[in-house]
Amino acid sequence: MSEIATLENSLVEAIAAAHDEATLEAVRISALGKKGSVSELLKTLGSMTPDERKVQGPAINGLRDRVATALGERKNILQEEALNARLAQERADVTLPVQEGPQTRGRIHPISQVIDELTAIFADLGFAIAEGPDVESDFYNFTALNFPEGHPAREMHDTFFFPPDATTGERKVLRTHTSPVQVRTMQMQKPPIRVICPGRTYRCDSDQTHTPMFHQVEGLVIDKTANFGHLKWILEEFCKAFFEVPNVKMRFRPSFFPFTEPSAEVDIQCSRKGGDIRFGEGDDWLEILGCGMVHPNVLRNVGIDPDEYQGFAWGMGIDRIAMLKYGMPDLRPFFEADVRWLSHYGFRPLDLPSLAGGLSV
Template sequence: MTEIVKLAEEAERAMTAASSLEALEEARLSVLGKKGWLSAALKELGALNAEERKARAQQLNEVKDRLAAVLESRKTALNDAAIEARLKAERLDMTLPLNESAEAQGRIHPVSQVIDEITEIFAAMGFSIAEGPDIEDDFHNFTALNMPPEHPARQMQDTFYLPKRGADGEQIVLRTHTSPVQIRTMRGGPPPHRIVVPGRTYRSDYDMTHTPMFHQVEGLVIDRTTHMGHLKGVLTEFCKAFFETENVKMRFRPSYFPFTEPSAEVDINCSREGGVLRVGEGDDWLEILGSGMVHPRVLQHCGLDPNEWQGFAFGMGIDRIAMLKYGIPDLRAFFDADLRWLKHYGFVPLDIPTLGQGVAR
């Protein structure tokens, strides 16, 4: 065994001194390869008697285990060193100027930009963000919103009905508005609720101002004391922050929505002189959203007592207000995936517009 011990010490030194994975592999093969000395010594055990074989096998296995540990330790060290060297070689110099070529820069889509602006404004007013499924059942999309099967308001929705039905046989649809999220929120836990709901919606319509898929944002507040005055205050602060002007005037016109009572369309003042739309200027008016107090029947569908709880809701088209703010003439171009259009109307991530001072505190 004296020679084995000597060979083991030499092998351990060779493995520890290996400067590359290739050199380490050569050291391993000289010991544990088919022609390695330790492999040869293990093969010779068969020629020994039982007592000698047991003692020699124990010694050889101890040597094998020690060298295997050295081998694994050195292999780990070499791998770590290789990774470190690669990281240093591939490190980017962040002090170099950015490549300003159009091909090297992406753009944030106007819809994504406006969603971020909207949620930032409402978050500053204490609203949380809520989401829900794009595929809805008839109850959440219509019935709970005071639109039973015979209700004429259903004719106002150009609905995509899906061929399959729910587990209870109920009709499944692509949601026509984000209002079902309001229902899910009210049914999901006790009031108070203060949410804003951005998301995709679907209707069978297509022209310069309508597409089969578009984006809406809705707001909902439910508590014991909220009234129309609070609704007006929230929407006024939103319009001032979003359009970045303190001169916005608002007009509430009586209207009809099945899920609110009373209901109102909201207009803001604007100017169209020279074919350019300017919000907060002039004596003209532009309709931007619908709103109202949540209908008592909607509260009842959500298990809430209308004599105890009340609140308001509002909704607007994200694509539409993006067009108004950033002067985009055709809604259909939003979804054409035209990189030339995105280069013109999109936003560089490090140079996006700010929201001025935000919501007044």
């Protein structure tokens, strides 16, 4: 047997006998290190004649490559064995009770959870998020939205007014809806526009289903070809994804809003059997939102030509859809900061629903 074959056999045996990565590294150094046995053979090529190098060169280089391959394969095996041993030693006993501690007590508030859910869904539909101030001027909250001064429609909202400004006499308001954000967006951004506007709103009202502060999300699309069919499709896709049902029937009823024409209230199909509300089935209906085509006066008020562009908008109460989806009977505890209520209705961090339906995994 040649010197090269003998050396290869001994190195292969040493590699196979290595029982851990440290031993294997010692074999590598002894073979391929600066003064290793294979490296020493490679050094002899310089003193050989051309004819000898033609024979010995490929043989020695082949030895080096085969030894390196054997070392790599053995290292992978040793790493896998070490991992398996560690997993077997550190296996968790899933039958043990959960240890409650500060790191497990926190919960995501249902409002925050639902805002994250609807934001994820509308992001899948290509919508951006727009925000604005809670304290608004009369122009943004009313006038720009086709509520003329002294118009009876201004009485639709029980508004919180600030005292008149000492200089101008203007009375600021706590915004009664997030529609002022739509106005600001249309002023700052040229069409096409596709945004949702989630945020806090304020009205003088308080009972089981109303609070002085609550949350709304409104959507706005402005484009040259936007139409009611597009609006209907967007709302259907949202309801299917949010309520996690494969199909949902919707009913559009004529209504009135100063800022849209035509306007509609939207009901979705549901079942109320057993005291539970289930969507996508049954013979009953439940109102969840209002919508319509943006009134031409609103477009003119923000400098958009209604002869060139049109659009649609909708709005719904975030607190209301949270109550419907997660079975919460009273709106007031949402804002009472009761840790017991939040521990029951709050959420651990979860993946968010998508247009595919349900929570992603």
